[in-house]
Amino acid sequence: MGTKDWKTALVTGGAGGLGFELARQCAARGMDVVLVGRNEERLVEAAAQLEFEHNIKAHVVVCDLAKVGAAAKVSARVREVGLVVDVLVNNAGFGYDARFVESDMARQRELILTNDLALVELVGEFAPDMAARKCGGILNVASVAGFMPGPDMATYYASKAFVQSFSQAIHVELRRAGVHVSTLCPGPVRTAFWENADAAHTPISRIALDAPFVASEGFNALCRNKALCVPGALAKTIVFATRLAPRGFVARTAAALQRPRKKK
Template sequence: MKTALITGASVGIGAAFAKELASRKMDVVLVARSQDKLEQLAEQLQTQYNIKAYVIPQDLTQPGATKAVVDAIEKQGLTIDLLINNAGFGDYGAFVDRALEKQVQMIQLNITALVELTHIFLKDMKKRGSGAIVNIASIAGYQPLPYSSVYSATKAFVVNFTEALWAENQNSGVRILVVCPGPTESNFFVVAEFPQTFAGAGQNYATAEEVVQETLQALEKDFSTLVTGGFANQLIVNLPRFFPRDTIVSLVEKQFRPK
């Protein structure tokens, strides 16, 4: 039976991946900070789908955390066939007014932990000539996002990094995909401390389950990049191609400016 490693697995898109992959008879390794939520999810998946679910409670914003995850996986004697780098968070507000510690932790989680896990497991996958890696970015990675400047920059990194790896590994037997969701039903806006005027506008948000289904379909087709959520999100990510960058970032600044 194949095994998937999912970071940020306790809620949202990560939990939706765990449920869908378990339903497809994959064992899962669940990584997140909340041990209680992970254990509850693992018990549910094992009971419902008769698979093995391993729990690794780990705060990936901390340097060295990825080594602890890898050590735990090696201790179990597991081979990772599918890596889903889903863990990440954002922040809202003028950069200079936000806590520097939170910005550094965001870079550590959204970029450093993702790069470390990708490097470690991609090396193993290439040796075997099989496997897949999914890195979760965002449509925010396609343009600068004032008042979420570090977040959008980290997601731009994930897009460029993953697309480059896809090109490097086309003939390796390893599939690599970057996924760029738009607004999705989750606790993202709460953690990022967006005003209620933003967080409450979720009537048109995609569900985590929709993002997962689109992702797995794109992975089967060996796409390099997936923008989920239909035409509206495709329009958003392609607008910067047709207008001066000053114009785009000025318009976005007005839209996201604190009221």
């Protein structure tokens, strides 16, 4: 079984931004898609667009992934409509730009539940079946942020380090079962992420890549079962530098990029 046997892809956060472009990559290869998110109207609109563009079937599952039991709910809904998920794209996630001691703990918790726990539980729902069928792919969206500590956005950076470590481990575990696992680690991407994270004012948000390019790099990496995908020369340079520079220096540099620019 190979990538040509992938028929259905489930994409979390598939209504917009990078998730929509990842769903579009799947649809462009003839896969039916299941888009998961909280906003029904946006999901339905995105599904209609993909059906129109690619002549595939697009389903929607409305689910808040920060809620207890979310992954089981998504998987139950998918089985109910008789679908078998060949490709799981764990893309849903958000950032929170705030000094930790001044931050809202409920939002920090929601971030960890969405970015990490839901991702792990969705892999737990779908990977055993992929392994049994010896067919499937899992693309987990982490970030360049996962390579370094991120002062003023501490839990976000840490949540992406978790995604990287978890994904690279299961890449090795599932390789023998013929299931592809790739981790997409973009630098800044032009999406609503920065406004949603209260971070649109930061210098780092201004050097963003286009979402279609990042999605295409990520999907191609999954097809080749590349463990780690870092799209773009700048992001690759950042990752290389984080491996050479002392950790304290890396954290201070990340802090500087995270801070608002001084007004002239």
